[in-house]
Amino acid sequence: MWLSRCTSSQFKLSSEELVLNDEDLLTLILLRVPYRKLKTFKCVSKKWLCLITTPRFSRVRCNLLPPVRASGLFIQRPPIALFCQPCPNEVYFVPLDDPNTRNPYKTVAFANDPFDPERIRILGSCNGLLLCSTCLLAFRDVITTYVYNPSTNKLDILPKHPPANGVEYLSLAFDPLKSPHYKVIAYVTTSQADSIGDFHVYSSETGTWSLSVQSFYLALDMCLEPGVYWHGCIYWLGDLNIQPVLGSTASDGLYLNVDEGRLGTFPRPPINGKLTSRSSYFGESEDHLHFIGVCPNATSVSVYELKSDYSEWFIKYWIDLAPISKVFPEMTKHKACYVDGNTYAFAVLSLIRRENFQEDSFLVLEIPGKVIRYNLVDASFKAIWDFAVDFGVEKVDIWRFGRFKVWQYIEALSCV
Numbered sequence: 001m002w003l004s005r006c007t008s009s010q011f012k013l014s015s016e017e018l019v020l021n022d023e024d025l026l027t028l029i030l031l032r033v034p035y036r037k038l039k040t041f042k043c044v045s046k047k048w049l050c051l052i053t054t055p056r057f058s059r060v061r062c063n064l065l066p067p068v069r070a071s072g073l074f075i076q077r078p079p080i081a082l083f084c085q086p087c088p089n090e091v092y093f094v095p096l097d098d099p100n101t102r103n104p105y106k107t108v109a110f111a112n113d114p115f116d117p118e119r120i121r122i123l124g125s126c127n128g129l130l131l132c133s134t135c136l137l138a139f140r141d142v143i144t145t146y147v148y149n150p151s152t153n154k155l156d157i158l159p160k161h162p163p164a165n166g167v168e169y170l171s172l173a174f175d176p177l178k179s180p181h182y183k184v185i186a187y188v189t190t191s192q193a194d195s196i197g198d199f200h201v202y203s204s205e206t207g208t209w210s211l212s213v214q215s216f217y218l219a220l221d222m223c224l225e226p227g228v229y230w231h232g233c234i235y236w237l238g239d240l241n242i243q244p245v246l247g248s249t250a251s252d253g254l255y256l257n258v259d260e261g262r263l264g265t266f267p268r269p270p271i272n273g274k275l276t277s278r279s280s281y282f283g284e285s286e287d288h289l290h291f292i293g294v295c296p297n298a299t300s301v302s303v304y305e306l307k308s309d310y311s312e313w314f315i316k317y318w319i320d321l322a323p324i325s326k327v328f329p330e331m332t333k334h335k336a337c338y339v340d341g342n343t344y345a346f347a348v349l350s351l352i353r354r355e356n357f358q359e360d361s362f363l364v365l366e367i368p369g370k371v372i373r374y375n376l377v378d379a380s381f382k383a384i385w386d387f388a389v390d391f392g393v394e395k396v397d398i399w400r401f402g403r404f405k406v407w408q409y410i411e412a413l414s415c416v
Contacts, residue, residue: 030057070350070409074094074105075093075349075405077403077405104153121134123172147204161209169224172229176412185234199214233264236253269293274295280348324381330367350363
């Protein structure tokens with residue numbers, strides 16, 4: 001019996017050695033280990049650390065990951081309502097495919113927030129991660145900033161920003177096909193005029209802030225909120241209602257290459273005329289950057305896409321609003337359609353591309369009281385969400401219409 005145990009132990013040991021000495025077999029095993037476990041496995045030995053951190057390992061792992069797919073939208077009201085009364089901070093969830101999908105956003109994740117965990121604000125999103133903060137309108141030095149993964153209900157608390165006059169804007173950069181780690185970009189003012197500041201970048205891999213671009217002059221027509229992550233850069237659009245000056249790039253868009261710490265400009269969308277405040281949209285989907293701008297009295301919507309070489313915008317889709325208004329007459333009967341001179345009461349919530357899944361792409365529109373999914377291939381449409389169900393009201397007033405902040409929900413694999 002002792003001989004039997006000894007032989008079995010020796011055989012098991014030789015099997016372990018066989019696996020550990022076979023680099024290809026060990027790689028196949030480690031490729032199936034969750035990101036959080038990989039972090040621990042890097043400490044096993046120098047050999048494992050070298051294997052896990054090689055570019056080849058990262059490329060193979062990325063190829064095994066499914067493409068990112070937006071399956072829902074988070075929507076939240078702005079922090080201040082009419083008459084300066086604070087409004088609730090509920091995060092509503094609009095499922096794009098399965099209407100029975102539950103809201104993955106959980107306020108209990110913020111249970112240890114020093115203020116009210118029910119009043120967390122979403123500041124931005126990127127490929128499934130949400131950038132959030134304590135809902136305070138002042139006292140910047142005590143605001144807590146989070147990166148939250150609703151897929152895992154986990155969050156990271158970011159360390160305080162570098163000392164300066166104040167953090168004006170925050171953006172999130174995360175590409176799960178390149179790395180499980182994310183970065184947060186902060187524009188920190190260094191002058192009392194708030195027109196000169198530095199860009200700082202926080203890396204979840206190192207857990208520290210670093211200076212990226214120093215003493216940047218922020219033009220008056222440029223707003224660094226919200227930023228859109230695309231091709232390794234954060235993109236911001238200026239005020240398109242300001243007419244461009246011939247030979248000047250002041251009205252062009254601005255981007256920051258996150259890894260290189262380099263600023264650049266890209267052309268503004270070819271919009272002529274004043275834009276309405278509610279119907280504009282700027283976002284990314286399936287590696288495509290889009291812009292939608294609607295002028296007063298418009299009866300159609302043009303979707304612009306930026307070429308991959310950043311040279312120019314072109315019209316990718318065109319939507320006639322008249323057929324939608326016939327099925328949903330509230331688009332013309334609601335009083336909100338006369339604000340900003342709109343012919344139709346609608347707002348663009350999101351644009352979802354689905355070519356990677358061999359499905360039709362679609363546009364998500366808000367009309368008074370409902371959310372519409374418009375198929376960009378066959379021009380069919382249907383209501384997918386009713387505000388009355390969540391708000392408990394039969395009519396949606398002018399304040400509730402067209403005032404939401406919207407972020408895509410994507411199941412994310414990350415270090416969070």
